Amino acid sequence: MDKWLQLFWGFFKVGILGYGGGPGSISLIQAISVNGYHWMDNTQFAEMLAIGNALPGPIATKLAASIGWQVGGVVGVISALAGVILPSLLLMLGLYQFMLANKSNPYVVGIIRGVKPIVIVLLLSIILDFIPGTFPKHRYILPLVFFIVGFIAIRGLKLSPVLVIVASMISGALFLR
Known part of the structure; x- marks a missing residue:
């Protein structure tokens, strides 16, 4: 039971903090699965990421399903997928009207512009982690x-x-x- 809760909570954090889609999520998933819960090492993660990138669909859900399967079987897949999807679903439903009504607000525009460079930093960080194995x-x-x-x-x-x-x-x- 504990591993399923860990999967849900770990991927829930990815779902909440993974702004910018796959690029922002990949390094978070790596940090959680390699450094946080030690479900795998960097080489295993790099291999899983390479296979996941070759398949169609969002990378966060593919990695959640793969890691969930490896850690907790079918219930692990469900836990990890629920964790990674639920925050986005709730935020999209809750914030859609707000963003639509405030799309020209300079603060909203500034928030979006401020996050974009961080996504680049996350991508560069993960590239540097993968260089020794590649x-x-x-x-x-x-x-x-x-x-x-x-x-x-x-x-x-x-x-x-x-x-x-x-x-x-x-x-x-x-x-x-």
């Missing part, structure tokens, strides 16, 4: 090539990220075993 000392050349080619494909050639993800998954299966 570019190990003994085999860093091929992952670095994947990174550079993927960056050029998405930013320079404007290829679909979906296409680049599928190509990197296939290439990784062939060359990074």
